[in-house]
Amino acid sequence: MPLSAVRLSDTLTSTEAARVRGIQAAATAADGVSPLSEQPLLSLSAPSGRVRHLLGYAAERLTGYAQLDGATDADASVELVVDPADRRQGTGRALLDAVLEAAPGARVWAHGRLPAAQALAASAGLEAVRELHKMARPLGAADLDPGASALPPGFTARAFEPGRDEEAWLATNAAAFAHHPEQGRMTLADLEERMTQPWFDPAGFILVEADGAPGEVAAFHWTKVDPEQRSSLDPGEPAGRGHGGAGREAGLPAGEVYVVGVHPAYQGRGLGRPVTGLGLAHLAGLGLPEVVLYVDGDNQAAIRTYTGLGFHSIMVDVMYSRAVHRALSG
Structure with a gap:
């Protein structure tokens, strides 16, 4: 189902955090690598204002998630995940566009150098600036x-x-x-x-x-x-x-x-x-x-x-x- 809305929040409810973890687990099983690293997973339960959460919905169902960490463009970093069952519906690009609107200089992590992540980055005009082996x-x-x-x-x-x-x-x-x-x-x-x-x-x-x-x-x-x-x-x-x-x-x-x-x-x-x-x-x-x-x-x-x-x-x-x-x- 196509994405219907992206919502920005300073905190997640326990239900939302559990749903994000479920999407993360499904993506890990599908790709063989976790789309969210340790700190973003810990920050799912962070107090208000620690990070910014972007939630992608198709109707009322959460299908994608992005986390923006960093108070300024200079040090802002992002990780995002889309439910494998809802890929190729525009969710990833919508989340990425929302992140870059909020923080134009944000740096976006893609774990595992997967082809889909490379294509998404290229479609948004992003270039590789750092590698972690x-x-x-x-x-x-x-x-x-x-x-x-x-x-x-x-x-x-x-x-x-x-x-x-x-x-x-x-x-x-x-x-x-x-x-x-x-x-x-x-x-x-x-x-x-x-x-x-x-x-x-x-x-x-x-x-x-x-x-x-x-x-x-x-x-x-x-x-x-x-x-x-x-x-x-x-x-x-x-x-x-x-x-x-x-x-x-x-x-x-x-x-x-x-x-x-x-x-x-x-x-x-x-x-x-x-x-x-x-x-x-x-x-x-x-x-x-x-x-x-x-x-x-x-x-x-x-x-x-x-x-x-x-x-x-x-x-x-x-x-x-x-x-x-x-x-x-x-």
Whole structure:
């Protein structure tokens, strides 16, 4: 049924949020990749004014959804989803047009570089301005070798302690990702929101301290094991459609290198590789078959590092924007 209306709202009712999650699940099953990433899904229940919600209706039925995050055009980002049963009815374009009317400089994420998303972006005159690579590699006995995660002299590792380490970690995260458009903006509320998620495990949130500086986070490796993050290594399970395969939803969980950071004051001290190894050892010790991570396509140094650790790219997310926005921001 053709789209009949797009409604803009500062909050969602519980019924609306549940319907969006249902559409997101249907699209994930159809495409092999989730159209909404972690933060937009968390923001479905955000308080009024945190993000803007755009709801597409055919008659009285919700058929598509877009979320606009960011107070200004300069940092506004968008993710959207259309129910697979209602595609090719103009919903995606109507939602995109409404978003760009509200925030002309908004940047729009398309997960998995799917042909339909590429066509929608092109039809609206958008161009690719950023890529985010999903990389993966198997976990195995070699990751449990203590030599792979031995810290330089003068440093020790321990698990994150809720109620003690939040502010110290936030300070290091902000310093390490000062120029990152999303990670560097994480607040205490953002951290606490993630700590309430079922996947959160302090044992997999590894902090490194320098001797003589207790409570100061020199480096960290936050790992994640989300049941929704399926391994691509299970026998008989092809990669998702976003990877060129036929979709996979029934595999074992994959571990994730959620965030790795080194405080600028401790960079050049040989912490990056061993702190990465500490997280990989934790995930391997859980018996997980595979580990994944996300890295910006223009961060060639990080891509070389991860390639050297055995990772390879399995999927690419693309951010689109109007060419004028790219010229101004470049």
